[in-house]
Amino acid sequence: xxxxxxxxxxxxxxxxxxxxxxxxxxxxxxxxxxxxxxxxxxxxxxxxxxxxxxxxxxxxxxxxxxxxxxxxxxxxxxxxxxxxxxxxxxxxxxxxxxxxxxxxxxxxxxxxxxx
Amino acid sequence: xxxxxxxxxxxxxxxxxxxxxxxxxxxxxxxxxxxxxxxxxxxxxxxxxxxxxxxxxxxxxxxxxxxxxxxxxxxxxxxxxxxxxxxxxxxxxxxxxxxxxxxxxxxxxxxxxx
Numbered sequence: 399x400x401x402x403x404x405x406x407x408x409x410x411x412x413x414x415x416x417x418x419x420x421x422x423x424x425x426x427x428x429x430x431x432x433x434x435x436x437x438x439x440x441x442x443x444x445x446x447x448x449x450x451x452x453x454x455x456x457x458x459x460x461x462x463x464x465x466x467x468x469x470x471x472x473x474x475x476x477x478x479x480x481x482x483x484x485x486x487x488x489x490x491x492x493x494x495x496x497x498x499x500x501x502x503x504x505x506x507x508x509x510x511x512x513x
Numbered sequence: 514x515x516x517x518x519x520x521x522x523x524x525x526x527x528x529x530x531x532x533x534x535x536x537x538x539x540x541x542x543x544x545x546x547x548x549x550x551x552x553x554x555x556x557x558x559x560x561x562x563x564x565x566x567x568x569x570x571x572x573x574x575x576x577x578x579x580x581x582x583x584x585x586x587x588x589x590x591x592x593x594x595x596x597x598x599x600x601x602x603x604x605x606x607x608x609x610x611x612x613x614x615x616x617x618x619x620x621x622x623x624x625x626x627x
Contacts (some may be wrong), residue, residue: 439601439623440620440621441517441519441603442603444615444616500558500561501556502558503555503556503557505553505554505555506555
């Protein structure tokens, strides 16, 4: 079974600083990987996804993530954080086998931004 | 606009009562999902359905029931058997094209047992 670990429960950065949120996954074959963002009391919005090809993927709102198979990681990055980026971020994985439709989520990383 | 609509946004229930959460989508997606979210726990899968009239239990199905009579609708019933039903519930949908694709989420329903 697949699993996702987000080691950081809460991260605080200053506005304008760079950001990296960590995600490690466990899955036997090539996974499909996602990053979602959630504002308080809201649903989840997809930031970016990795299915295959280029291991550096670009997403919305200036986010990018890099798939590193050797490290089983899919870390999310942003060069300069804005106050509006304060939210909770979830990494998720889906198995690539037939009939694999279930997203498995990490427990999330809450991002606080200091003005 | 296409999307997923969950209703109501807030729901209060007395202990011992069943309650049904609504989820409707107009994205023409075959697959639909229900997740439960608790602080610090991420999202946990309750039930999912890949096609009309078929659904499967997820990781925490005990105390919940679902139906999938129409492609657009996937209501979730929280029964009195659910020991700790207070939580934020999220519905999602996705296409079903052989392999997984991204899921689209509703805005959630916050259920509180009083």
